Structures are given as structure tokens and as C-alpha cells.
Amino acid sequence: MAAVHTGNGGKASKNGTAITTPSSEIVQEAKDAFAEVVTKHMTEKCGMSNAIYNPTDDNLPVGRCTSCHMPKLAKSGAYSTGPDFYGNQALVEGDQGSHVFDIVWPYESTATTQGGPVDPKYSTIYTRPDGVARSYKGVGYMPNSCSKCHAGARQASIPVTAY
Ligand code: HEC
Numbered sequence: 001m002a003a004v005h006t007g008n009g010g011k012a013s014k015n016g017t018a019i020t021t022p023s024s025e026i027v028q029e030a031k032d033a034f035a036e037v038v039t040k041h042m043t044e045k046c047g048m049s050n051a052i053y054n055p056t057d058d059n060l061p062v063g064r065c066t067s068c069h070m071p072k073l074a075k076s077g078a079y080s081t082g083p084d085f086y087g088n089q090a091l092v093e094g095d096q097g098s099h100v101f102d103i104v105w106p107y108e109s110t111a112t113t114q115g116g117p118v119d120p121k122y123s124t125i126y127t128r129p130d131g132v133a134r135s136y137k138g139v140g141y142m143p144n145s146c147s148k149c150h151a152g153a154r155q156a157s158i159p160v161t162a163y
């Protein structure tokens with residue numbers, strides 16, 4: 001870690017002695033060691049042996065600790081939505097990261113819906129049977145640690161006819 005940090009212009013010391021800037025080979029060796037140990041972690045903890053470690057890719061940050069441990073479960077501005085396993089629109093993630101560090105498994109987030117219509121026009125306001133207007137986004141299942149990248153870990157709301 002010190003090699004990568006100092007290689008990027010940071011400062012580190014060992015027993016009070018400053019570590020000199022390492023060669024690019026040493027920095028690469030250190031990054032490879034990260035990739036190996038984090039891939040092992042993902043394999044052991046959630047069976048993700050076939051995922052390619054690429055934590056700096058913002059679209060698919062495989063191996064970035066926060067992608068699983070601080071997933072964006074809450075929102076202040078907006079949720080992003082996408083298809084679930086069946087192609088119905090579901091919440092993918094919000095814009096506020098969890099600060100708990102706990103993994104939120106898909107089975108845990110599916111316990112938190114209020115129910116709503118399976119409607120491809122998820123962003124529209126619809127009228128509940130009791131006449132109250134609600135946005136689909138207000139009632140979808142909560143996102144979880146896996147829903148950003150795995151459609152199968154998302155769940156669209158269950159259609160309900162009465163509240
Ligand atoms: C692909 C998802 C994923 C990524 C990425 C990930 N972890 Fe984990 N991590 C897990 C899961 C799943 C568990 C087990 C949680 C449980 O049992 O509830 C876990 C457990 C842990 C634990 C608890 C101790 C243990 O080993 O069980 C620590 C600490 C931890 N991870 C740190 C990290 C760090 C640091 C990173 C980044 C270098 C990281 N994790 C990246 C999924 C991930």
C-alpha cells in the first residue's frame with residue numbers, strides 16, 4: 001500500500017524513515033498483490049471468482065470496497081433504475097452511500113417494499129386505488145450491495161390492487 005501511495009506522489013514512512021519513491025515495477029507488483037487478495041476475498045465471501053478486478057472503472061468498479069460495503073442505498077436527489085431479471089424496472093441504486101460497512105444482501109432489501117405497479121413507465125405518477133397519487137420510485141424495493149451490477153439482485157415492485 002505504501003508503494004502505491006508513494007508511487008502516486010503521496011508520503012509514507014516506516015519506523016520514522018521516509019519511504020523513497022518506488023520504481024514503476026514495484027508499484028505494479030503491489031497493485032497485482034491487491035488484485036489477488038481482493039479477488040480472493042470476493043471469491044470467498046460471495047462466489048465472485050469470475051469477475052475481473054477493476055476498481056477504478058466507475059461504471060463497473062469490481063473490487064472497489066465501497067461498491068459492496070458502502071452501496072448507495074439512500075437518495076437525496078434521485079434513484080437510478082434499470083431492469084431486474086424479468087425485465088421489469090427496479091431501483092438500481094440511490095446517490096447516498098451507506099455508512100454501516102455491512103453487506104446488504106438481496107434477501108434483506110426485498111423485505112422493505114411497500115408494493116407498487118410493475119410499470120415500465122416507472123418515473124410517472126400513478127394513482128393508487130384509494131385515489132392518492134404516488135411516484136413509482138417511492139415504493140420500489142430498496143437497492144442492496146449487489147443490485148448496482150447484478151440485474152438478478154434487483155427486484156421490481158409487486159403489483160398490488162389494494163392498499
Ligand atoms: C464483491 C463484493 C465485495 C467487495 C468488493 C469487498 N467485499 Fe468485503 N465482504 C464482502 C462480503 C459478502 C462479506 C461478508 C459479509 C457477511 O458475512 O455479512 C465481506 C466481509 C468483509 C469484512 C469482514 C471480515 C471478514 O473477512 O469477513 C471486511 C473487514 C471486509 N469485507 C473488507 C473489505 C475491504 C477492505 C474491501 C476492499 C479492498 C472489500 N471488503 C471488498 C463483499 C465484498
Ligand code: HEC
Pocket residue numbers: 046047048049050051052060061062063067068103105145146147148149150
Ligand atoms: C461493482 C460491480 C459488482 C458488484 C457490486 C457485485 N458484483 Fe458480482 N460480479 C460482477 C461481475 C462483473 C461479475 C463477472 C461477470 C458476471 O458473472 O456477471 C460478477 C460475478 C458474480 C458471481 C459469479 C456468477 C457466475 O456466473 O459464476 C456471483 C455469485 C456474484 N457476482 C455475486 C455477487 C454478490 C452476492 C454481490 C453483492 C454482495 C455482488 N456480486 C456484487 C460485478 C459485481
